[in-house]
Amino acid sequence: MIALLLILVPLVSGLATFLIKKEEQVRTWSLLAAIITFIIAILGVAVYTTNWTFRADWMGLLNSSFSLKGDGMGIMLCLLTALCYPVIFLSTWTTAYKKVNNFFGLMLLAQAGLMGVFLAMDALLFYFFWELALIPVYFICSQWGGEKRIAVTFKFFIYTFIGSLLMLVGILYVYSHTPGHSFDIEAFYKSGLSMKEQTWLFWLFFIAFAVKMPIFPFHTWQPDTYQQSPTAATMVLSALMVKMGVLGLLRWLLPVFPIASYLNGDTISLLAVTGIIYASLIAMRQDDMKRLVAYSSIAHIGLMCAAVFAEDKSALQGTMIQMFSHGINILGMWMVVAIIERKFGTVKISALGGIAQKAPALTFFFVIIAFANIALPLTNAFIGEFLMFKGILGSKVSQNGIWIMAAAGVGIILGAVYTLRMGRKVFFGETNTLTEKGTDIAFHEKALLIIIIGAILIVGIYPQPFLNAVDQTSQSILKNSDVLPMLMKQKH
Amino acid sequence: MNAVLLSGLLGVVMMFASFLFKTKAPVRMLAILGILLLLVVNILESKGVRLFHLNTTGFLSFSSYALFFNSIAIACTLVYFLISSKDMQKAGNHYAEYFALIFFILTGIFLVTSFTNLLMLFLGIEIISIPLYILTGAAKKDLKSNEAALKYLLMGAFSTGIMLLGIAFIYGATGTFEIANMNIAGLAKSNLLTAGMLLLLFSMCFKVSVAPFHFWTPDVYDGAPTVFTSFMATVVKVGIFAGFLHLFYSGFETVAVQWKLWLAILAALTLFVGNITAVFQQSVKRMLAYSSIAQAGFMLFALVALNETGHEGLLLYAIAYSLATIGIFGVIAKMTDYSFDGFNGLATHQPLVALCVTIFMLSLAGIPLSAGFLAKFYMLKAVIQSGDYLWLVIFGVLMAAVSAYYYFRVIQAMYFKQGPNHFSGISSFEKYVLVGICILIVFTGLFPNVIFSWLYF
Numbered sequence: 001m002i003a004l005l006l007i008l009v010p011l012v013s014g015l016a017t018f019l020i021k022k023e024e025q026v027r028t029w030s031l032l033a034a035i036i037t038f039i040i041a042i043l044g045v046a047v048y049t050t051n052w053t054f055r056a057d058w059m060g061l062l063n064s065s066f067s068l069k070g071d072g073m074g075i076m077l078c079l080l081t082a083l084c085y086p087v088i089f090l091s092t093w094t095t096a097y098k099k100v101n102n103f104f105g106l107m108l109l110a111q112a113g114l115m116g117v118f119l120a121m122d123a124l125l126f127y128f129f130w131e132l133a134l135i136p137v138y139f140i141c142s143q144w145g146g147e148k149r150i151a152v153t154f155k156f157f158i159y160t161f162i163g164s165l166l167m168l169v170g171i172l173y174v175y176s177h178t179p180g181h182s183f184d185i186e187a188f189y190k191s192g193l194s195m196k197e198q199t200w201l202f203w204l205f206f207i208a209f210a211v212k213m214p215i216f217p218f219h220t221w222q223p224d225t226y227q228q229s230p231t232a233a234t235m236v237l238s239a240l241m242v243k244m245g246v247l248g249l250l251r252w253l254l255p256v257f258p259i260a261s262y263l264n265g266d267t268i269s270l271l272a273v274t275g276i277i278y279a280s281l282i283a284m285r286q287d288d289m290k291r292l293v294a295y296s297s298i299a300h301i302g303l304m305c306a307a308v309f310a311e312d313k314s315a316l317q318g319t320m321i322q323m324f325s326h327g328i329n330i331l332g333m334w335m336v337v338a339i340i341e342r343k344f345g346t347v348k349i350s351a352l353g354g355i356a357q358k359a360p361a362l363t364f365f366f367v368i369i370a371f372a373n374i375a376l377p378l379t380n381a382f383i384g385e386f387l388m389f390k391g392i393l394g395s396k397v398s399q400n401g402i403w404i405m406a407a408a409g410v411g412i413i414l415g416a417v418y419t420l421r422m423g424r425k426v427f428f429g430e431t432n433t434l435t436e437k438g439t440d441i442a443f444h445e446k447a448l449l450i451i452i453i454g455a456i457l458i459v460g461i462y463p464q465p466f467l468n469a470v471d472q473t474s475q476s477i478l479k480n481s482d483v484l485p486m487l488m489k490q491k492h
Numbered sequence: 493m494n495a496v497l498l499s500g501l502l503g504v505v506m507m508f509a510s511f512l513f514k515t516k517a518p519v520r521m522l523a524i525l526g527i528l529l530l531l532v533v534n535i536l537e538s539k540g541v542r543l544f545h546l547n548t549t550g551f552l553s554f555s556s557y558a559l560f561f562n563s564i565a566i567a568c569t570l571v572y573f574l575i576s577s578k579d580m581q582k583a584g585n586h587y588a589e590y591f592a593l594i595f596f597i598l599t600g601i602f603l604v605t606s607f608t609n610l611l612m613l614f615l616g617i618e619i620i621s622i623p624l625y626i627l628t629g630a631a632k633k634d635l636k637s638n639e640a641a642l643k644y645l646l647m648g649a650f651s652t653g654i655m656l657l658g659i660a661f662i663y664g665a666t667g668t669f670e671i672a673n674m675n676i677a678g679l680a681k682s683n684l685l686t687a688g689m690l691l692l693l694f695s696m697c698f699k700v701s702v703a704p705f706h707f708w709t710p711d712v713y714d715g716a717p718t719v720f721t722s723f724m725a726t727v728v729k730v731g732i733f734a735g736f737l738h739l740f741y742s743g744f745e746t747v748a749v750q751w752k753l754w755l756a757i758l759a760a761l762t763l764f765v766g767n768i769t770a771v772f773q774q775s776v777k778r779m780l781a782y783s784s785i786a787q788a789g790f791m792l793f794a795l796v797a798l799n800e801t802g803h804e805g806l807l808l809y810a811i812a813y814s815l816a817t818i819g820i821f822g823v824i825a826k827m828t829d830y831s832f833d834g835f836n837g838l839a840t841h842q843p844l845v846a847l848c849v850t851i852f853m854l855s856l857a858g859i860p861l862s863a864g865f866l867a868k869f870y871m872l873k874a875v876i877q878s879g880d881y882l883w884l885v886i887f888g889v890l891m892a893a894v895s896a897y898y899y900f901r902v903i904q905a906m907y908f909k910q911g912p913n914h915f916s917g918i919s920s921f922e923k924y925v926l927v928g929i930c931i932l933i934v935f936t937g938l939f940p941n942v943i944f945s946w947l948y949f
Contacts, residue, residue, distance in 0.1 A: 061941055131860040142908050150908050154900065161896050165889035168869070172876045172885075204886075 014108030216275030255480030276411035315391020322384025354431030604735030640715025661688025722821030805870030836911025
């Protein structure tokens with residue numbers, strides 16, 4: 001029931017938002033909807049923990065059902081989505097939009113799509129939500145984005161659309177080979193495809209997920225889109241939508257194509273670490289804060305991807321925790337960037353400087369978020385990255401764990417370099433004519449950033465509940481993607 | 493049988509309607525009532541109620557699939573009448589005659605969906621084609637329309653000749669026109685039969701504008717009055733497709749090895765040519781002509797697959813593609829500028845119309861929750877189930893992604909760009925019809941079960 005409500009509330013309220021005319025009402029209504037969704041998610045985590053399953057008949061002829069289930073990973077991502085939305089709405093509260101009802105309606109529809117992706121346990125349903133999450137964001141970015149928005153968003157759309165269509169072919173192929181022709185995820189796990197089939201199907205799925213995450217070399221849409229989209233949409237894209245790709249890897253790729261994942265694991269890890277170093281190097285040269293954060297996100301996601309293919313329990317746990325943490329951290333980062341843009345009208349690093357003197361509170365929050373971004377101990381990202389590194393090093397399926405780790409480690413060091421460099425140039429040093437008149441942030445901005453900091457520190461200091469939550473999920477993923485018995489069977 | 497006779501009869505009635513009524517409104521009402529009646533009798537027949545008892549053994553046989561397909565064709569024509577019948581007045585002076593011709597075309601479609609004899613197929617195709625030549629040239633004072641009609645007539649006559657030649661070859665090889673008695677499997681090695689089959693294949697490909705037999709399509713669709721393009725590109729096309737599938741499924745399935753690869757290559761070529769050319773169009777009307785070629789490529793998947801799913805897919809495709817295209821042409825007929833720029837800022841001037849066009853475009857592009865997605869989904873599923881030609885499936889989805897490019901250009905123009913109003917106004921009834929089409933599209937996309945339960949039960 002919780003699972004159904006998490007989709008229905010944003011969906012219905014989103015559709016209703018289109019009909020509201022007054023701007024104030026639109027904002028209040030959509031914030032209310034987001035808060036209600038958040039409360040439902042909290043109730044689901046705290047009280048009705050066993051109530052995360054829902055199943056209804058739908059498309060019976062195709063053996064596809066409306067089947068939702070929250071496993072540890074799904075619940076955590078739903079919680080992240082539910083938490084992020086009110087924060088996003090509040091932190092962009094004063095941003096003016098033309099046709100504000102359409103904007104918020106589309107935002108809520110995207111939330112419904114995201115929740116659906118995180119909860120769907122039926123391949124066709126998953127595909128539906130996958131697209132449902134994309135379309136509203138496409139409209140948001142091309143209607144309310146920056147100058148070059150139309151071309152940039154279109155590129156983003158075409159990239160992801162090609163990816164999803166290829167995945168659709170893959171889904172159909174697996175479907176036609178499942179026992180009893182079903183789209184159910186359990187049936188997908190039992191499809192028993194041969195090694196040859198798995199190898200090419202693997203890439204059909206992987207491209208869809210790789211575009212979404214994005215993994216090098218499918219990342220070229222991302223920095224442009226983050227830069228051109230309205231801040232609220234960028235927050236949704238970077239904090240939540242990239243998680244769709246990682247979740248896809250964990251839930252739909254590894255267990256469905258275990259042999260291919262085993263065989264291609266190192267190739268993917270190579271792509272991922274290439275992406276980490278490449279993105280980090282580019283991030284070091286960026287003068288635009290938005291692009292810097294975008295490239296840093298590519299680096300972080302690359303590490304998660306490499307960890308997924310280590311197929312190790314602590315690596316998977318680390319990935320899942322990091323999915324949550326990365327969402328929080330990058331949301332905080334965008335909030336800081338948005339505040340700077342609002343105050344000074346630019347996000348050029350070279351044009352800013354000395355903000356710390358004028359806005360100490362903002363600087364304080366930024367520093368903590370920056371620390372989380374470079375995964376210092378006591379922050380949430382440390383837990384995730386530590387577990388991921390441990391898993392990559394101890395991976396049983398990859399012989400090259402140490403090299404992957406070393407390369408990813410270089411990326412982390414570079415991450416520290418560019419994050420701190422940005423901090424130094426933007427916040428410290430002498431003020432210039434632009435930043436001289438700066439003021440510190442208001443109370444409500446502080447309150448929102450405190451939520452972010454709170455989430456960073458709670459996960460960083462006491463991660464045990466989160467580890468427990470994803471323990472079961474990572475074990476069942478590993479069980480389904482254990483290749484050794486299957487390889488034995490293929491040989492005979 | 494009900495529908496065949498009645499639609500022929502209605503055609504004659506409409507011919508005389510122009511003498512009976514002096515104004516246009518009663519003619520239109522009569523046509524709409526006629527098509528409703530046609531729908532009713534056709535549904536009655538699929539429930540087992542026959543109004544006419546004629547022995548058609550050896551010529552026609554009305555399977556439940558054919559009857560259901562006829563119902564779809566009639567229903568789409570009804571929608572087409574509701575949205576476009578007023579705009580037909582702009583095409584020329586012979587208002588009632590246009591309806592008559594459309595009823596004749598429907599008769600032809602009914603023959604084509606349910607023939608068991610190659611002669612009936614030929615008759616059906618001709619009954620469809622000849623009124624189409626006239627409708628294409630309906631705007632007598634318009635040079636473009638005249639050119640299109642002449643081109644269509646010449647090319648169409650040529651392909652009809654090829655079809656006749658093919659039928660003659662097959663007759664020579666098998667000694668019969670009846671599909672059931674042909675015993676094709678026994679003649680697998682006959683060169684005469686192979687040649688006849690290929691000739692039939694090519695002429696059918698011409699009729700449904702499969703590349704490389706598509707060159708007439710953009711010119712004819714562009715030149716013909718927009719209202720008739722709408723009908724031509726939708727009901728007629730899917731109708732002939734049903735016949736195409738029927739011919740090769742029940743007729744030549746046993747020797748599928750001989751022609752299937754050809755068809756797969758033609759499908760790929762059609763997808764490629766249609767989509768890539770559509771990308772470069774500046775006029776929405778011409779873009780839709782090429783997109784109809786591209787969509788024909790997807791419909792060919794049903795013939796490549798040759799299974800139940802393919803049949804169901806063609807049904808869904810008929811619904812999804814016809815509804816969306818009729819809707820869009822209904823809107824285009826009311827535009828003064830057919831180019832992409834003409835759509836600039838439509839969302840500000842006509843928010844509801846723009847929303848409907850968006851849904852049509854999303855459906856044509858195959859975005860989930862729309863009928864168009866499900867249609868493509870079924871086609872892909874059909875080919876994957878048949879086991880071969882996976883390259884075609886992957887090529888198909890890549891081309892579907894290309895198609896998103898030009899469909900979304902319309903959406904971009906409407907929502908993200910600004911421009912003067914090129915929309916000449918729409919009555920509130922037509923708005924309701926547009927919304928109704930949208931609801932149908934989304935409903936079919938969500939609950940295809942309902943559609944199929946009509947077919948099977």
